[in-house]
Amino acid sequence: MHSTWILPLFALGLSLSACGEKSEDDDGGAEDSGGATVEEVLPACEEPVDVACVDQLILDLSLHDDKVSDASVETAVDGDDFVTVVDASAGGYNQSANNPWVYVRFTPDGAERVDLDDESALESMDWDLALRRFIVRMNGGSSGPSCVGAAAFLESEYEALDAVPDGVAFAPDRYYTDDCTIVNDSSGLPGSPQVSLGSWWEYEGCVQTTGVPHLVQLADGHVLKLRVETYYGVGQDECNETGSGGDDSGIITLRWQYVL
Amino acid sequence: MSILLTLAVLTVSAHADRPTDGTGLFAFDSADELSYVDGPEGRVRVHFSVSGPNETRLADSDADGLPDFPVLVAETAEAVLDFYEESGFRVPLRESDLGLPPLGGSDAFDFYLVDFGGSADGNFALDACVGSVCSGHMIMENDFAGYGYPSLSVATSILTSHELFHAVQAAYNAGQPSWMSEGTAMWAEWMFDPGVRDFLYVADAYLEDAGRSIDRPPAGVATAFTYGTGLFFGFLSEALDPGTAVDLQEEMEGRTEEEAVDAIAAVIEGWGETLPDTWTRFVEWNLGTGDRGGGIESYSFASSLDGPVFEAVTDGPMVEDDNRFYPLAATYYRFVHEGGELSFATPDDPSGIRFALYPVTDGSEDGPLDPAVARWAPTEAGEVGLGDLPPGGYVLLGTYPEPAAQSQKIELCLGPADAVQACLSDAAPSDTGVPGGEQPGAGGDGEKEGGCSVVGTHTAPVGGLAIVLISVLRRRRTAIA
Numbered sequence: 133m134h135s136t137w138i139l140p141l142f143a144l145g146l147s148l149s150a151c152g153e154k155s156e157d158d159d160g161g162a163e164d165s166g167g168a169t170v171e172e173v174l175p176a177c178e179e180p181v182d183v184a185c186v187d188q189l190i191l192d193l194s195l196h197d198d199k200v201s202d203a204s205v206e207t208a209v210d211g212d213d214f215v216t217v218v219d220a221s222a223g224g225y226n227q228s229a230n231n232p233w234v235y236v237r238f239t240p241d242g243a244e245r246v247d248l249d250d251e252s253a254l255e256s257m258d259w260d261l262a263l264r265r266f267i268v269r270m271n272g273g274s275s276g277p278s279c280v281g282a283a284a285f286l287e288s289e290y291e292a293l294d295a296v297p298d299g300v301a302f303a304p305d306r307y308y309t310d311d312c313t314i315v316n317d318s319s320g321l322p323g324s325p326q327v328s329l330g331s332w333w334e335y336e337g338c339v340q341t342t343g344v345p346h347l348v349q350l351a352d353g354h355v356l357k358l359r360v361e362t363y364y365g366v367g368q369d370e371c372n373e374t375g376s377g378g379d380d381s382g383i384i385t386l387r388w389q390y391v392l
Numbered sequence: 393m394s395i396l397l398t399l400a401v402l403t404v405s406a407h408a409d410r411p412t413d414g415t416g417l418f419a420f421d422s423a424d425e426l427s428y429v430d431g432p433e434g435r436v437r438v439h440f441s442v443s444g445p446n447e448t449r450l451a452d453s454d455a456d457g458l459p460d461f462p463v464l465v466a467e468t469a470e471a472v473l474d475f476y477e478e479s480g481f482r483v484p485l486r487e488s489d490l491g492l493p494p495l496g497g498s499d500a501f502d503f504y505l506v507d508f509g510g511s512a513d514g515n516f517a518l519d520a521c522v523g524s525v526c527s528g529h530m531i532m533e534n535d536f537a538g539y540g541y542p543s544l545s546v547a548t549s550i551l552t553s554h555e556l557f558h559a560v561q562a563a564y565n566a567g568q569p570s571w572m573s574e575g576t577a578m579w580a581e582w583m584f585d586p587g588v589r590d591f592l593y594v595a596d597a598y599l600e601d602a603g604r605s606i607d608r609p610p611a612g613v614a615t616a617f618t619y620g621t622g623l624f625f626g627f628l629s630e631a632l633d634p635g636t637a638v639d640l641q642e643e644m645e646g647r648t649e650e651e652a653v654d655a656i657a658a659v660i661e662g663w664g665e666t667l668p669d670t671w672t673r674f675v676e677w678n679l680g681t682g683d684r685g686g687g688i689e690s691y692s693f694a695s696s697l698d699g700p701v702f703e704a705v706t707d708g709p710m711v712e713d714d715n716r717f718y719p720l721a722a723t724y725y726r727f728v729h730e731g732g733e734l735s736f737a738t739p740d741d742p743s744g745i746r747f748a749l750y751p752v753t754d755g756s757e758d759g760p761l762d763p764a765v766a767r768w769a770p771t772e773a774g775e776v777g778l779g780d781l782p783p784g785g786y787v788l789l790g791t792y793p794e795p796a797a798q799s800q801k802i803e804l805c806l807g808p809a810d811a812v813q814a815c816l817s818d819a820a821p822s823d824t825g826v827p828g829g830e831q832p833g834a835g836g837d838g839e840k841e842g843g844c845s846v847v848g849t850h851t852a853p854v855g856g857l858a859i860v861l862i863s864v865l866r867r868r869r870t871a872i873a
Contacts, residue, residue, distance in 0.1 A: 187799050190716065194610040197716075198703070229610035229617075230600070323611015 173353035173392055176302075180277030183254050185312035189274065192314050192323065193267075194229035195250035201234045207242030213389045215361075216243040220263035221382030228265050228382075235259035238348075238356060243386070260350055261329075265382050266321075266339050266363060268329045270348070273304030275327070278351045280304065282328045282358075290345040290359040296392050302349040303328045332360035337375030339363040347391065355392035361385040410495055410519075411504040411531055412439060418506045418515075418531050421445045429458050430500060431466035435473055437500040438462040440534065446507045448534045449544075461544065465503055465532065468545075469552045473501070475584050476560055480638040484559035485527035490520045496529065501559065505534040513539060514551045516558035518566060524646070526562040530555050546588050553584040564641040569649040571609045571621045572640075578622030579629065579637065582693075592696050594619035595626070599678055599700040605718045607653055607795075627674045628656075630691055632663045639663075653720070653795050671793035672746055675722035679750065679761060679789060686760040687753055700724050702787075707757070710807035711788055712815055717745050719796035724789055727806070728757050731783035735812040736768065737775035739819045740802035745769070748789045755784030764789075775816060777809065 189195060203219035218236060222228035235246040235253055238260050246259040253259060253271075257278040262269040269275035270282060281302030285293055307315045307325035317326040319335045331344045345359045362368040362385040367378025411419040412426065420426060424444030430437050440448040440462045449461040456463075477483055486499045496502030508514070514532040521527075532551050533539065541547035557580035561568055568576075582591035598620025604610070609618040628636040636659050643655040657667040680688030682699030691697070704713055705726045715723055736747065748764040766778045792800055805815030 187716070187718075190799075191604060191608045191718070192611060226615075229615060 173355075175351060175353045176281075176349055177279035177351050180255060180257050183274070183277055185274065185308040186254060188308065188312045188314065189254070190251065193233075193250075193264075193325070195254075196232045197249050197251035199232040200247050200249050201232045201245070202247075203234045203245070205234065205236055205243060205245035207244070209242070210387070213387050214242050216386045216388065218243075218263050218384045218386065219382070220265060220384050221380070222264045225265065225381070231264070233262040233264045233269070236261045236263065238350060238354075238388070240390070243388070257351055260348070263384060266333055267324060267327060268332070268360070268384070269325075269327055270305055270329060271351070273306050273328075274308045274325070275305040280348065280350055282346045282348045284328075284331045284344055284346050286331065286344055288345055290343070290357060290387065293345050293347065293357045294391055296347060296355050300347065302347070302355075329358075329360075333363065338371040338377035339381070340372045340375070341368060348388075353392075354390055356388050356390045358386060358388040361387050410502070410529060411506050412496075416517075418508055418512075420504070420506060428497070429462045429466055430498070431470040433470045433474075434498075435500055436466045436469040436503060437496050437498055438466045438469075438503040438505065439496065440505040446505070446534050448505045461535070461548075462505060464545065464548050465505065465552065468548045469501070469503060469530075469556060472553045472556050472584055475553075476557070476580070479583065480635065481560045481641065482563040484556065485525065485563050487519060487527055490522060490527045492520055492527065495519060501556075502529040504529065504531045506531050507534045510538055513547070514555050516555045516562070518562065521562075521566060524565045524567040526566040528559055528562055530559070549585045550581060550588055550590050553581045554578065554590075557581070561641060561644075565644045565647065567649060568644055569607065569652050571607055571618050572644075572652045574614075574619045575621030575623075576625050576637065576640065578619050579625040582622070582626060583629070583634075583637070586693070589696075591622060591626070592693065595623040596620070596698045598623050599681070599698065602675070602678060602700045603703060603715075603718060603721050603723045606720045608718070623678070624674060626691065627677055628659070628670075631673060631677065632660065632665065632670070636660075636663065657795075667795075668746075668793040671720060672748075672791055675789060675791045675793075676748065676764070678722070679724065679787060683759065684752075684761045684787070687762045688750065702726050710805065710811055710815065712803075712805050712807075712819075714801070714803045715790070716799040716801045717790055717792040718799045719792050719794060722789060722791040724787060725806070726758065726785065726787050728785050729781055729783055730808065732780060733809040734778040734781045734807065735775055735805075735809040736770075736778060736788075737805045737812045737816040737819075738770070738802045739773050739816060740800075741773060742770045742800065742802050742804075743772075744794065744796065745790055745792050745800055745802070749778060750787045750789065751781070752785035752787075755782055757785040759785070761787060775812060 183189065205216065205218050207214050207216040218234055220234050222231040232250050235248050236243050237246045237258060248256055248259060253262065253276060255277055257271065259271050260280050262275065270280040271278035272280045281304045283300050283302055305327045307327060309315060315326045317324050317330050321335060329346055332342055334340045334342055341360055341363060343359060345357055347355050348358050349355045363381060364371055364378025365380025365383035370376055371378045409415045414420060414422055420441060421444055424441035424446050426439060427442050428437050428439045442450060448459060450459045452458060453460055473483060484501055487493065487495050488499050514530065516528050516530055518526045518528040536544060536547045539547065554577045557577040558573065561573060578591050578594055581588065594616050597616030601617050604617065606621050606624055609615050625637065639659045639662060640655060643658050647655050660667050660670045676688060677690045678700050680690030681694040681697035684699055685694040703715060703723045703725055704711065707728055709728060709730045711725045711727050717723060746769045747767065749766045750761040750764050752758055753760045753762050765781065768776050770776055788806055803819040805812045805819065
């Protein structure tokens with residue numbers, strides 16, 4: 133069974149006091165198109181850093197330097213939320229290793245695809261999430277040169293998560309040891325690294341959504357709340373209830389909203 | 393074997409469930425009415441359901457009182473076992489070899505025909521082990537209804553030969569890495585029945601991703617690359633000796649997964665070769681396949697393969713790329729040379745990478761390749777003159793032919809000498825991707841013994857010239873000019 137967790141995120145995470153805090157000359161912020169207030173914040177980082185274990189990363193996650201995903205990334209407004217549907221199917225399970233990741237950037241106008249090949253993405257701060265099948269990486273730590281990090285809120289509902297709690301820390305992806313040995317999650321599925329956003333799903337015969345919300349801090353310091361709502365284009369509810377796989381796997385629906 | 397038997401009495405673990413126990417992912421149901429048939433030699437027993445959820449094909453065309461399909465499985469499996477034994481492999485261990493009772497009712501190797509429901513088609517399951525030496529049984533699809541095999545006999549041949557080779561492996565070491573375990577099993581399939589195309593399909597999958605280290609398959613339960621590594625084991629059999637297949641199993645005895653490449657190197661050395669030289673030959677054989685075959689030494693089945701996928705194909709005269717050369721992998725480029733002096737250059741340390749250049753026959757842009765006209769193994773950044781070459785299509789092969797902890801990332805330029813100099817001037821040394829960003833040996837420190845042939849205005853790091861311009865080159869150029 134794929135486990136969920138929160139403590140390791142805090143143990144590994146960046147300090148909120150060091151990044152993403154409101155600026156002293158904050159003038160009250162602005163309202164985004166989704167209706168939420170977006171306040172001016174300090175960036176979490178501004179310069180890319182070298183990604184460690186690139187050699188292993190390319191092979192372990194089958195990154196490509198000659199392919200750019202043209203998968204659809206579509207965002208709609210739903211009340212105060214954005215709802216973004218990402219086609220992360222990557223040609224299906226058996227072909228996914230031969231296809232590139234889909235790179236996504238969050239903006240006040242919605243999420244959009246960033247056209248990068250996988251190896252270029254390792255040197256780019258232009259993206260926030262990379263998705264392929266059930267793996268959702270963030271641009272930071274083991275996954276990229278930026279500093280996007282997340283905190284999981286196992287006991288909270290998405291709707292109730294409307295601010296950044298005091299003391300929360302945002303953990304970047306950390307799935308390589310110092311000697312570049314990959315750390316897989318506990319799903320038992322091969323090639324499934326322990327990414328910071330991993331608690332959105334469990335595997336009990338199919339990819340079941342947990343509904344666990346996350347706060348995700350972007351490089352510019354803004355924070356959004358995020359919940360993965362579906363992995364299957366058809367049949368997510370049945371998968372969640374019975375463990376029977378749905379259809380159109382890898383079509384990931386993200387519900388999100390800026391909270392800072 | 394006597395040692396094994398002694399150990400078995402002392403340390404054998406409890407056996408795993410059999411499908412007849414009704415447990416496990418693939419098992420008979422309590423509603424199944426079970427029967428079995430023994431092979432003519434008594435080496436195999438096939439268990440099947442005559443009624444119930446896992447009912448097998450019950451047609452009895454020869455009216456011998458036994459359903460044809462289980463009989464086909466038993467006869468094919470015994471033929472496979474005979475073949476492996478005659479080839480010099482150990483036979484799969486029996487329950488009694490490990491001190492177990494006859495779990496299938498006899499000491500024969502047990503097959504169970506269970507409905508996989510399309511999710512898989514068979515697997516070898518372990519019963520018990522002494523260390524990494526294990527006995528087991530085979531679970532196989534009950535009727536292949538809805539599967540894509542061209543015939544029941546083909547499906548049976550593939551499944552029995554492949555999975556029984558896992559049983560053979562388990563008699564040496566059941567803990568082999570997936571790429572070796574599946575790759576050698578795929579080659580065993582081919583050895584048993586070259587008439588089936590299963591091996592060719594996965595071999596092409598390997599050639600589609602030849603730039604990946606052979607011992608680092610992509611993530612996934614059953615990636616085609618993992619199985620396609622069988623091409624390398626086929627190469628060892630055809631290029632060195634069929635006995636390498638047995639040698640490798642023996643060499644894996646007592647080794648860990650991490651020592652698999654060491655075992656391969658030991659086998660190759662046992663046949664008087666080295667891993668780097670043998671690997672270089674392997675990736676050249678791969679080039680001589682499909683539509684480009686004929687002029688380069690290659691497999692007996694070379695024409696049935698698609699050939700490697702190129703990293704880049706250009707109709708122009710220049711190859712420019714920033715590539716990671718992974719250990720035990722190969723990268724191929726195709727380009728069209730306009731004729732004249734051809735050069736190769738890199739601003740990075742290319743130590744360990746070997747290159748070779750192959751012309752398309754008769755100066756065509758694409759098609760069958762002639763043997764290499766140049767081979768070089770530069771050890772420092774710089775330029776390598778490849779000589780005055782006739783116009784036509786060429787293929788550049790680059791390979792890092794030995795185990796290493798990291799890839800070698802280099803920018804490379806190949807083309808007319810003047811253009812290569814411009815390319816080299818524009819190119820900055822690549823980030824190696826090594827944590828810490830150190831560029832091992834880049835720029836030359838005067839301590840290296842090797843070097844490149846440098847032409848033009850670049851300072852020549854003259855050392856041991858690691859380029860071999862093959863005499864054929866001169867003869868061909870003269871003839872065409």
